[in-house]
Amino acid sequence: MTQNFPKSEKLKSRKLIGKLFAEGKSISKFPIRLVYISLSQGEGYQVGVSVSKRNFKKAVSRNRIKRLLREAYRLNKHILEENNEGAYAFMLLYQQREMPTFEQVNRKVKQLFYLFLDKETGKATVKNTTDDV
RNA sequence: CUCGCAGGCCGUCUUAUCGCUCCCAAAAGGGAGAGGAAAGUCCGGACACCAAAGCGCAGCGUAGCGGGUAACACCCGUCGCCCCGAUUUUUCGGGGAAGGACAAGUGCAACAGAAAGUAUGUACAGGUAAGGCUGUAGUGAAAUCAGGUAAACUCUACGCGGUGCAACGCCAUGUAAACCGACAUCUGAGGGUUGCGCGUCCAAAUCGCCUCAGGGCGAGUGUCGGAGGGUAGGCGGUUAGAGCUAUCGGGCAACCGAUAUCCCAGAUAAAUGAUAAGACUCGACAGAAUCCGGCUUACAGGCCUGCAUUUUUU
Numbered sequence: 001m002t003q004n005f006p007k008s009e010k011l012k013s014r015k016l017i018g019k020l021f022a023e024g025k026s027i028s029k030f031p032i033r034l035v036y037i038s039l040s041q042g043e044g045y046q047v048g049v050s051v052s053k054r055n056f057k058k059a060v061s062r063n064r065i066k067r068l069l070r071e072a073y074r075l076n077k078h079i080l081e082e083n084n085e086g087a088y089a090f091m092l093l094y095q096q097r098e099m100p101t102f103e104q105v106n107r108k109v110k111q112l113f114y115l116f117l118d119k120e121t122g123k124a125t126v127k128n129t130t131d132d133v
Numbered sequence: 134c135u136c137g138c139a140g141g142c143c144g145u146c147u148u149a150u151c152g153c154u155c156c157c158a159a160a161a162g163g164g165a166g167a168g169g170a171a172a173g174u175c176c177g178g179a180c181a182c183c184a185a186a187g188c189g190c191a192g193c194g195u196a197g198c199g200g201g202u203a204a205c206a207c208c209c210g211u212c213g214c215c216c217c218g219a220u221u222u223u224u225c226g227g228g229g230a231a232g233g234a235c236a237a238g239u240g241c242a243a244c245a246g247a248a249a250g251u252a253u254g255u256a257c258a259g260g261u262a263a264g265g266c267u268g269u270a271g272u273g274a275a276a277u278c279a280g281g282u283a284a285a286c287u288c289u290a291c292g293c294g295g296u297g298c299a300a301c302g303c304c305a306u307g308u309a310a311a312c313c314g315a316c317a318u319c320u321g322a323g324g325g326u327u328g329c330g331c332g333u334c335c336a337a338a339u340c341g342c343c344u345c346a347g348g349g350c351g352a353g354u355g356u357c358g359g360a361g362g363g364u365a366g367g368c369g370g371u372u373a374g375a376g377c378u379a380u381c382g383g384g385c386a387a388c389c390g391a392u393a394u395c396c397c398a399g400a401u402a403a404a405u406g407a408u409a410a411g412a413c414u415c416g417a418c419a420g421a422a423u424c425c426g427g428c429u430u431a432c433a434g435g436c437c438u439g440c441a442u443u444u445u446u447u
Binding site: 003004005006007010011012013014015017018048049050058059060061062063064066067068070071072074075091102106 | 172
């Protein structure tokens with residue numbers, strides 16, 4: 001399985017991001033929220049991350065959390081690729097005021113991905129979401 | 134060695150695995166990758182565009198003298214002033230600041246005092262035709278002294294055009310075409326223009342018909358508004374520069390010159406990270422966004438230099 005995060009998987013189009021927030025569905029596993037939308041063309045995932053300036057005034061803190069979110073995606077994206085072949089745009093949002101550890105972010109992102117698979121594919125996932133500690 | 138003041142410097146490190154951005158390479162692979170403040174956006178520039186890049190007013194900035202610089206409100210030197218310490222009849226050392234003009238006008242001034250700016254008129258003495266007319270006393274920093282005050286208005290001198298890389302250039306493209314309304318067509322609708330004014334600039338094309346000869350109507354053209362309908366991508370600008378380091382020379386210094394050497398982030402929903410292990414003094418403030426020079430603010434801990442001070446030893 002691959003654990004890289006090349007440019008082609010980064011959500012870059014301003015237009016697509018606008019569409020994502022306007023029309024996308026969302027699932028939440030506090031303090032992280034996943035907004036996603038199915039893409040009609042292309043394949044694979046395009047992923048962006050975001051932290052509100054309101055919750056973290058300092059750029060250093062926002063950078064830190066965005067890096068943790070990207071890292072969590074990179075290490076867990078095999079969960080998505082093994083179970084779903086569609087094309088999606090993702091936006092991961094961090095919605096708390098406290099600085100998390102990598103382990104906290106990693107766990108929540110994993111849970112979110114399983115929730116996403118349940119919802120989109122309907123099939124039972126390999127792992128249960130609740131006992132994942 | 135103790136405590137204090139001033140100035141300067143550094144600002145976690147090492148290894149492994151998995152990643153990110155840029156560059157080199159056909160590939161394998163290799164190389165580089167946040168700060169002293171990257172911050173606040175407060176000054177000064179470079180660079181780019183804008184019409185008369187014109188003038189006046191307004192507005193803003195600066196303020197001993199000399200120097201440095203691309204430039205400055207910054208830096209250096211120096212004079213005067215103020216404060217502290219030593220010395221004592223004059224110096225030395227350290228520190229501080231927003232240091233042009235109150236003899237143009239206006240304003241302001243605690244306490245004391247009869248009276249504090251159009252000045253006032255107590256006591257004693259002197260003097261007069263008469264009178265605070267004169268002196269002294271008294272209050273106060275100051276009592277017609279050309280009073281004080283310009284981090285008060287103001288005045289003087291000098292300087293300042295505006296907007297900022299979301300500038301700007303190129304490619305792609307729909308502020309499109311068609312439609313409706315109003316106004317105008319050189320006696321000009323309207324537009325451009327920095328806060329205002331003046332000035333200046335841009336701006337349409339005429340044709341047909343009717344006529345009582347003034348003009349009228351229509352088409353075209355132009356402008357404004359309505360409605361309609363998008364894009365929001367790519368490349369350049371964009372990192373080799375008032376550049377870094379070293380040596381020598383000039384200068385009290387800021388700084389300048391010469392030679393050698395090095396290439397040192399370049400992202401764009403936006404790279405520089407994650408995990409594991411280890412070390413120690415246990416890691417603060419904090420993330421480049423066109424680029425430089427300053428200022429200001431934030432900052433755990435550590436180091437160095439100078440001055441003063443206390444103590445010990447020789």
